[in-house]
Amino acid sequence: MKACFAIFLLLTLCFSNxxxxxxxxxxxxxxxxxxxxxxxSSDELYGGTFDGIIQSSDAHEGSFSARLEVIDIGGGLGSMPYLWxxxxxxSLHPVTQKYGSLKGWYKFSPQGNDILYVGVVMFDSDSSAIGAGVFIQSNQVTSWTEFExxxxxxxxxxxxxxVLINIYxxxxxGQINVGTFALIDQLSFSGPSSVEQISGLPMDFNLSQNYPNPFNPTTNIEYSIPEASFVQLKVYDILGNEVAxxxxxEQSAGNYKADFSGNNLASGLYIAKLQTGNYSKTIKMSLLK
Incomplete structure (x- = not known):
């Protein structure tokens, strides 16, 4: 009964408060x-036919973690393990504010081209999706490692x-591979969304050098806009690929500070770019791990 109601819940987005x-x-x-x-879990949706979600004693915190494993359902075909x-x-899990990120600890042992996916979607009181994030891993991770x-x-x-958290x-x-497994533990939300307004009204547009620099893994980026503007602040790797x-x-006139985390990035040089109206400026940031 719970599984049927949960499927209906996902389709209609009728969530409690x-x-x-x-x-x-x-x-x-x-x-x-x-x-x-x-x-x-997928186990409950299938009535326990495929036991791909397992209580594991291999835990980062406490006594247990959740193990997601691709098992053989016949003919070498693998079942896709899910957690929602x-x-x-x-009902979906309740939250209280615009959290900056979902964090957790994991291990991953993939076969073939299998990937671990952790998605998060935030919903408002009208059941509208207002925010989202994702973590994807395709490499083997044999020791407990934090994701964000x-x-x-x-x-x-x-x-x-x-919030709807989706782990699978x-x-x-295409076809997932029998034997792939992941361990998930100690999920948590970070602090509030990472952009805050600082007191005072600026005279000019400006993007300041981040601090600290070099940084590991987080740094602060301050910028100023003297008039209400549509603002974009993005981070790129040295090849020009957008990473954040x-x-x-749209933001009102003011001084702002944004926090940037390189937790899931490799050491190297990154570029922060502020774009608002006709104003554009970049700074170089060095991530050292």
Missing amino acids: LLFAQPLNNSFENWNTLDPVDWL SIDDAG APIYYNPGSPNPIQ IADST TLVNE
């Missing part, structure tokens, strides 16, 4: 027969009240 700070059962310490308490942040009453999925919000959106194993080319969008919205 509870308020808490972190994902429920965020370290997967408590378990029902088929899945973690306050989480919905849907509680035992069929930065969450980006629609400009001018209200605070969210619920997929394959970048820190700001993409």
Whole structure:
């Protein structure tokens, strides 16, 4: 019954209005027969036919973690293991503010081209998606490692009240491979969304050098806009590939500070670019791990 209601819930986005700070059962310490308490799994959707979500004693924190494993369902075909942040009453997990990112700890042992996917979507009181983030890993990770999925919000959106966290194993080319597994533990939200306004009104547009620089893994980027403008602040690698969008919205005149995390990036030189109207400026930032 819970599985059927949960599917209907996902299709209609009719969510309740509870308020808490972190994902429920965020370290997967408590378990029902088929899945973690306050989480919905592919095991329950299939009535326990495919046991791809397992309580594991290999934990980063506490006694247990969640193990997602691709198992053989016949003829060498693998089942796709899923975890959704849907509680035992069929509701999405509650949140209280615009968190900056979803963090957690993981191990990953892929076969073939399999990938680990952790997605997060924030919903407001109207059941509208207002923010999202994603973490994707395709490489083998044998020791407990922290991941981070930065969450980006629609400009001018209200605070969210619920979150859908979606954790699964997929394959970048099609069929997933039997034997791939991941361990997930200790999920948490970071602090509020990472752009804040500083007191005072500036006379000119400006993008200041980040501090600290070099940095590991976070740094502050301050900028000023003397009039209301649509502002974009993005970060690129040295090849010009965009790696993060820190700001993409209309902002009032003021001084601002944005936090940038290179937690999931390699050491190297990165470029921050501020674009607003006819004003554009870049700075170079050095990430040293």
